[in-house]
Amino acid sequence: MSGLTDLTLAEARDAVAAKKVSSSELTEAFLKAMEAARSLNAFITETPERAFEMAAASDKRIAAGNARPLEGLPLAIKDLYCTKGVRTTAGSKILHNYVPQYESTVSQNLWDNGAVMLGKANLDEFAMGSSNETSYFGPCISPWRAKGSDAKLVPGGSSGGSACAVSANLCLGATATDTGGSIRTPAAVTGTTGIKPTYGRCSRWGIVAFASSLDQAGPISHTVRDCAIMLKAMASVDPKDSTSVDLPVPDYEAGLEAGVKGLRIGIPKEYRVEGTSPEIDAIWNKGADWLKAQGAEIVEVSLPHTKYALPTYYIVAPAEASSNLARYDGVRYGHRAEGIEDLIDLYQKSRAEGFGSEVRRRILIGTYVLSAGYYDAYYLRAQKLRSLIARDFTEAFKQCDMLLTPATPGPAFAIGEKISDPVTMYLYDVFTVTVNLAGLPSLVLPAGLTESGLPLGLQFIGKAFDEATLLRAGRALEVAAQFTAKPQPWWRAP
Amino acid sequence: MSTEAKNKLIQGSTGPWEVVVGLEVHCQVLSKAKLFSGASTVFGADPNSQVSFVDAAMPGMLPVINRYCVEQAVRTGLGLKAKINLFSVFDRKNYFYPDLPAGYQISQYKNPIVGEGEVLIDLPGGEVARVGIERLHLEQDAGKSLHDQHPDHSFVDLNRSGIALMEIVTKPDLRSSEEAAAFLKKLRAIVRYLGTCDGNMDEGSMRADVNVSVRKPGAPLNTRCEIKNMNSVRFIVQAIEFEARRQVDVLESGGTIHQQTLLFDAKNGETRPMRSKEEAHDYRYFPDPDLLPLELEQAWVDGIASSLPELPDEKKNHFMEMGLSSYDALVLVAEKEAADYFEAMLKEGAEPKAAANWLNNEYFGRLNKVGLAIGDGPVSAAANSAIVQMISANVISGKTAKDVLDIVWSEGGDPRSLVESRGLKQVTDTGAIEEAVDKVIAANPDKVAAAKAKPSLVGWFVGQVMKATGGKANPVSVNAIVKERLGIPEEG
Numbered sequence: 001m002s003g004l005t006d007l008t009l010a011e012a013r014d015a016v017a018a019k020k021v022s023s024s025e026l027t028e029a030f031l032k033a034m035e036a037a038r039s040l041n042a043f044i045t046e047t048p049e050r051a052f053e054m055a056a057a058s059d060k061r062i063a064a065g066n067a068r069p070l071e072g073l074p075l076a077i078k079d080l081y082c083t084k085g086v087r088t089t090a091g092s093k094i095l096h097n098y099v100p101q102y103e104s105t106v107s108q109n110l111w112d113n114g115a116v117m118l119g120k121a122n123l124d125e126f127a128m129g130s131s132n133e134t135s136y137f138g139p140c141i142s143p144w145r146a147k148g149s150d151a152k153l154v155p156g157g158s159s160g161g162s163a164c165a166v167s168a169n170l171c172l173g174a175t176a177t178d179t180g181g182s183i184r185t186p187a188a189v190t191g192t193t194g195i196k197p198t199y200g201r202c203s204r205w206g207i208v209a210f211a212s213s214l215d216q217a218g219p220i221s222h223t224v225r226d227c228a229i230m231l232k233a234m235a236s237v238d239p240k241d242s243t244s245v246d247l248p249v250p251d252y253e254a255g256l257e258a259g260v261k262g263l264r265i266g267i268p269k270e271y272r273v274e275g276t277s278p279e280i281d282a283i284w285n286k287g288a289d290w291l292k293a294q295g296a297e298i299v300e301v302s303l304p305h306t307k308y309a310l311p312t313y314y315i316v317a318p319a320e321a322s323s324n325l326a327r328y329d330g331v332r333y334g335h336r337a338e339g340i341e342d343l344i345d346l347y348q349k350s351r352a353e354g355f356g357s358e359v360r361r362r363i364l365i366g367t368y369v370l371s372a373g374y375y376d377a378y379y380l381r382a383q384k385l386r387s388l389i390a391r392d393f394t395e396a397f398k399q400c401d402m403l404l405t406p407a408t409p410g411p412a413f414a415i416g417e418k419i420s421d422p423v424t425m426y427l428y429d430v431f432t433v434t435v436n437l438a439g440l441p442s443l444v445l446p447a448g449l450t451e452s453g454l455p456l457g458l459q460f461i462g463k464a465f466d467e468a469t470l471l472r473a474g475r476a477l478e479v480a481a482q483f484t485a486k487p488q489p490w491w492r493a494p
Numbered sequence: 495m496s497t498e499a500k501n502k503l504i505q506g507s508t509g510p511w512e513v514v515v516g517l518e519v520h521c522q523v524l525s526k527a528k529l530f531s532g533a534s535t536v537f538g539a540d541p542n543s544q545v546s547f548v549d550a551a552m553p554g555m556l557p558v559i560n561r562y563c564v565e566q567a568v569r570t571g572l573g574l575k576a577k578i579n580l581f582s583v584f585d586r587k588n589y590f591y592p593d594l595p596a597g598y599q600i601s602q603y604k605n606p607i608v609g610e611g612e613v614l615i616d617l618p619g620g621e622v623a624r625v626g627i628e629r630l631h632l633e634q635d636a637g638k639s640l641h642d643q644h645p646d647h648s649f650v651d652l653n654r655s656g657i658a659l660m661e662i663v664t665k666p667d668l669r670s671s672e673e674a675a676a677f678l679k680k681l682r683a684i685v686r687y688l689g690t691c692d693g694n695m696d697e698g699s700m701r702a703d704v705n706v707s708v709r710k711p712g713a714p715l716n717t718r719c720e721i722k723n724m725n726s727v728r729f730i731v732q733a734i735e736f737e738a739r740r741q742v743d744v745l746e747s748g749g750t751i752h753q754q755t756l757l758f759d760a761k762n763g764e765t766r767p768m769r770s771k772e773e774a775h776d777y778r779y780f781p782d783p784d785l786l787p788l789e790l791e792q793a794w795v796d797g798i799a800s801s802l803p804e805l806p807d808e809k810k811n812h813f814m815e816m817g818l819s820s821y822d823a824l825v826l827v828a829e830k831e832a833a834d835y836f837e838a839m840l841k842e843g844a845e846p847k848a849a850a851n852w853l854n855n856e857y858f859g860r861l862n863k864v865g866l867a868i869g870d871g872p873v874s875a876a877a878n879s880a881i882v883q884m885i886s887a888n889v890i891s892g893k894t895a896k897d898v899l900d901i902v903w904s905e906g907g908d909p910r911s912l913v914e915s916r917g918l919k920q921v922t923d924t925g926a927i928e929e930a931v932d933k934v935i936a937a938n939p940d941k942v943a944a945a946k947a948k949p950s951l952v953g954w955f956v957g958q959v960m961k962a963t964g965g966k967a968n969p970v971s972v973n974a975i976v977k978e979r980l981g982i983p984e985e986g
Contacts, residue, residue: 082554095553102547104554206554213783241556242785320783323586326597327551331650347590370588370778379780 004029005169009073009226012172016062016072023062023072026172027055027116030074034118034170036492037143042155042164044079044137045087046119054116061114070233071114076165076174079120080127081107081217082206086117090208091125091135091158094328094335094354104206105238106175106217113233118171122161125356126325127177127210130185130428132160133419134358142190142412143168143487146452150490153412153454156186162220163190167487173221173230177207179214180313181432184444187220188407188457191446191485193478194220195227195471198464199439200245203238209324211317212243214436224445224474228252231467250468260476261295263469266400270306273430277410280456283448284406287458290480291404291473299400303392306434308385313433314426315369315382321359322366328354361422390438397463402473406431407444407457431459441467443474446483455485502670503711506742511708513738514715515668519681521660521691522635522699523566529634529658530557530600537697541640541651549656551595556784559584563658564788566690567607567632568798570660573688573805574627576611578795582631584785588778592650593637601661603779606631607788613664613684614807615676616824625677626665635659660691666705666715671734675727678702679828683806686830701725706737708745716741717751721758721765733758737765809833816846825854831868832858835875842879845886852882856899877902880909888968894918921967924975927959930967931975934958942980949982 004026007015015021031048051074058072082088082100089095103111111117122140124132131154132140142155143164155164159176163186166174176183178196187194195218202217209215219230232253237246267288272281288298330336330350337349355363369378396403409430418425435442440461447458458477462470503510528535531548548555571578585603608630615623637655641648662681668674682693682700692699702725707718721737724730736758741751756765781787804812806827813823813836826836832853839849857878861871881898884890890898890913898909898918913919921927934955935942945951955976960967977983 082552088553090553098553100552100554102552204554205556208553209784211783240558242558243783319780323588323598323778323780326588326590327553327595329590329592329597331592332550332595333552343592367778370780372776372778375778375780 005033007172008222009172009229010223012073013070013229017067019062023055023058023074023116024052026072027051027074027118030118030171033168034165037168037170039491040141040143040164040168041138042122042140042161042168042170043076043119044089044091044122044135044161047086047117050086051116051118054111058114058116068112068114069229070110072116073114073172074116074118075110076118076121076162076171077107078123078159078162078175078177080123080177080208081175082208083107083117083120086120088120088208089137090127091123091137092328092355092359093136094351095208096136096335098334100206102206105203105236105240106207106234108206109234109236110175115233121159121165121174124158124160124182125359126208126321127158127179127182127215128321128358128362129157130181130425131413131415131419132157132186133415134356136356139415140164141415143489143491144190144412144454145487145490146454149452152415154189154415156189156408156412158182159186159194159220163187163192163194166190166192166220166222168489168491169486173219173226175217175234176220177210177215177217178432178436179210179216180317180436181429183218183220184407184432184442184457184459185428187444188446188459189412189455191455191483191487192220192222193224193227193443193445193474194218195231195443195467196435196441197231197235197467198245198441199436200243201235201441201465201467203236203241203244205238205240211320212324213320214313214317216436224443224471224478225253225256227443227474228256228471245465247465252468252471255468255472256475258472259294260291260473262297263291263402263473264297264299264400265291265473266299266301266396266403268301268303268306268396268403268405270303271405271431273409275409275427276406277450279450280406280408280410283456283458284404287404287447287477287481290477294476294480296473296476301396301399301403303389303396303434305385305388305392309389309434309437310426310430312382312385312389313429313437314365315378316386316437318362318366319370319379320366322363322370325355325359325363330354358422386437389434393438393440393461402463402466402470403461405459405461407459408432411450411452411454411456435461440464441470443470445474445478445481446485447477447481448483449485453485455483502673504708504738504742506746508746510711511738511742512711513670513734514666514707514709514718515670515674515734516666516705516718517664517668517674517677518703518705519662519664519678520701521570521662521685521693523563523632523658523660524689524691525560525563525566525658527560527562528656529560529563529632531656533656535657539653541649542653545652545655549595549652551597557600557782559785559788560658563632564607564790565798566658567630567660568790568795569688569802570662570685570690571608571611571630572795572799572802573684573690574608574611574613574630574662576627576630577609578790579605579607579609580790580792580795581605582607582788584632584782584788585779586782589775591636591639592648593639593652593655595637595652595655599634599636600782600785601633602631605787613677613680615673615680617673617676620820623667623673625667625673628663628665630660630662633659633661666707666718671731671738674704674734675731678727678730680806683828683830687803687805689803695725695727698725702730704730704733706734706741707751708738708741717753719751719754719756719765721756722768724758729758729760732760732763733765736763740765806833813846813850818846818850822850822854825858826850829868835868838875839879839882842876844879844882848882848886849879852878852885852895856896860899860903872906873899873902877909884909884913888920889913890918891920891965891969893965894920919966921963924971927963927967927971927975930959930962931955931972931979934962935979945980945982952976952980952982955980
């Protein structure tokens with residue numbers, strides 16, 4: 001069977017079930033593709049041995065007739081998910097040698113559903129970044145190139161490796177995480193589909209924490225259907241995560257084709273922000289038209305506190321991060337500086353050497369906003385704004401079932417273009433951070449290409465735990481957009 | 495001001511000073527598992543053998559509240575007659591130290607689980623003082639740094655990391671080192687009655703930070719100093735006395751007290767400031783985003799309240815209603831084991847007053863002499879109850895009873911069968927006693943004459959009769975018969 005790596009997750013699942021292809025064959029095809037794509041730096045760690053073992057076990061189960069929903073399907077795992085016995089780095093030097101003795105709940109759920117692990121995907125250090133350039137293991141490079149240019153572009157971040165691996169057909173799907181857009185931004189700029197579920201839908205247990213009240217796991221994959229399949233397997237209530245929610249996980253795939261007829265889609269006027277590329281505005285309008293043409297009602301809504309979302313996010317997230325990252329101190333595991341004088345020296349040197357500049361910046365911001373005398377002015381006010389931002393959505397959802405917005409202010413940019421100016425980089429999250437602050441689910445899928453041939457995404461924002469409707473609307477837009485573009489495999493050795 | 499209050503003042507060169515003390519007591523919650531992980535809490539295990547991934551703060555690990563620890567905190571709050579807050583919040587207290595793996599301690603800062611309450615303490619002279627409780631909150635313990643295991647390395651034992659503590663904060667209501675000691679003993683009794691903390695200060699299950707200031711009587715509160723991490727009542731008393739005197743000396747020589755954290759040097763009996771590095775913390779408290787606010791249902795709290803055991807104050811009243819003196823009742827309730835032992839004796843049929851006298855005058859004294867705890871004593875409550883009942887029923891005399899106790903103490907056995915088999919039964923047969931009395935009278939005509947003149951000499955006759963009967967005669971009967979034979983009237 002040719003073109004194994006071109007299959008979607010759903011197609012591969014059906015092919016495996018129909019015994020047209022074995023898991024071992026699929027796995028081998030992807031491992032070969034990964035090898036040929038090493039210049040993209042999508043993986044920090046490849047796990048071919050584990051992959052072949054898991055594939056062989058899957059093939060046995062398939063032969064025995066007791067295959068599970070993801071049986072034998074090879075996936076990439078963002079290197080923020082702790083994997084038992086497999087190095088887990090969070091893209092940081094400080095964890096460059098860390099091998100967990102436990103498996104994250106979400107990845108365990110995937111293995112329990114039969115999936116196969118290909119390797120650990122690259123990411124921004126501790127998921128802090130929008131371009132995957134802050135990784136200690138070097139930037140991941142987008143498989144996409146602008147027409148007539150060989151400039152290396154970012155795959156978005158922080159789940160850049162996951163998005164890159166899906167986009168370049170190096171896996172059938174990938175896990176990702178989203179604290180302020182880390183699933184949706186990379187999906188948008190690589191022509192892939194990603195869903196950040198409602199906060200509490202997936203367990204955070206075993207996922208290296210960035211900002212606990214915002215972090216949420218989700219998939220990046222080829223299609224809306226693939227997202228539905230993966231999310232069903234990843235989501236669960238977890239007694240080990242007090243913030244996970246005990247609600248049944250619906251069969252997201254079942255209602256996928258129900259269409260948008262009768263759904264009211266809100267267009268938040270505050271999302272028409274300065275600095276957004278005209279092409280983004282155009283695709284946004286087009287998206288609304290497509291949905292309208294399929295029977296949805298388009299309503300303008302207002303989210304008046306949107307302009308406070310970025311400053312709020314860049315207080316709350318660093319505050320939590322500054323505390324979450326305190327455990328990386330060189331004492332028990334991870335990087336420890338050499339030649340230290342005393343305890344303070346051990347802390348200072350290990351952390352200064354172990355953390356990259358973006359992580360250090362956020363730890364400093366977070367420490368500052370929580371400090372005596374500043375707490376009320378920053379952290380407390382940010383918490384109040386967070387409530388107001390959440391309330392904006394509650395109000396808006398009185399007039400509509402979901403929102404449609406751009407995913408990013410523009411297409412992928414060149415590596416090095418924004419990294420020296422953190423504020424410009426932070427502005428790239430303008431459409432995504434609101435959702436995390438409100439804890440809502442959000443789906444991003446490709447809607448078209450720029451003049452220069454780069455993917456543009458659109459974002460749906462739904463009511464809490466209404467992922468099913470979100471996926472259904474996403475499927476309708478996917479059908480209308482007919483986005484079939486793939487990057488040219490320039491990275492393969494000739 | 496009462497005399498009691500005046501006695502607590504300390505004299506300086508400018509007149510009397512009043513000592514003001516407030517305590518922050520850390521009580522380890524009695525629970526098999528830690529506050530946020532399932533790891534065991536048993537004391538004395540091998541270093542780092544009781545550490546879960548959560549306790550070691552491995553990447554991606556999350557805390558999950560142990561419901562039983564919450565229940566224990568609520569139970570303690572109820573025992574302190576305190577307000578139970580149905581809504582409370584866990585916060586992170588951030589600081590770096592090798593025995594604090596996460597770099598923060600999960601504690602409760604602005605919204606503790608228990609609010610204001612009170613404890614009554616019993617002072618010498620029967621005075622009862624009320625000590626206000628400010629709050630009780632739950633928090634995790636840190637691990638232990640070991641600096642004495644290697645010439646140039648420090649080790650960390652995380653067994654204690656994550657164990658649940660209740661921090662109980664008093665109002666500045668204590669006025670002397672004695673009151674502080676009385677409070678700690680009372681608090682210890684309360685948590686032991688409740689079964690929420692074993693109160694074992696040697697093993698660190700109860701530790702206190704002591705806040706001390708001094709002022710002229712009636713003046714506003716002065717700046718305080720905090721003496722950290724004390725784990726012995728005796729040292730706390732010493733530390734308060736030293737610190738109060740130090741502050742008086744500073745103030746009287748024209749100095750001012752700066753708020754600071756102190757350590758008590760037990761060897762030299764003095765307080766000294768901690769290094770400034772040890773205390774210069776900005777803890778950057780904020781609500782722990784890994785944990786939802788703790789919301790309790792009133793019905794659940796009511797359920798705990800209805801299952802609360804009788805506490806020392808109520809038990810003391812209860813014992814006094816049975817006819818015990820306030821002193822006897824107080825002695826018995828001070829230690830839960832003593833009260834339990836006493837109640838077990840009553841259950842076996844002993845009369846309360848007699849049982850209390852026997853325990854306080856005989857049995858506890860013997861235990862103290864050999865340094866045994868009540869629970870470790872060699873004589874069961876049933877055996878002591880039998881002895882007391884035999885005294886009450888005039889089966890044995892008080893003197894014989896002590897001998898029986900000696901025998902049971904050293905040899906064991908059932909007191910009733912011992913008395914039977916060794917012929918220790920008291921002679922209550924009037925005929926036999928009369929015979930013995932007559933013999934003594936006949937043999938001592940001179941004493942008879944003397945006794946008629948001076949009735950108190952009856953005692954000599956009684957003694958002789960007791961001797962003649964080997965101590966088995968009932969002394970009350972002997973006394974009556976001697977008086978009757980000598981013609982001395984019975985008096986009150």
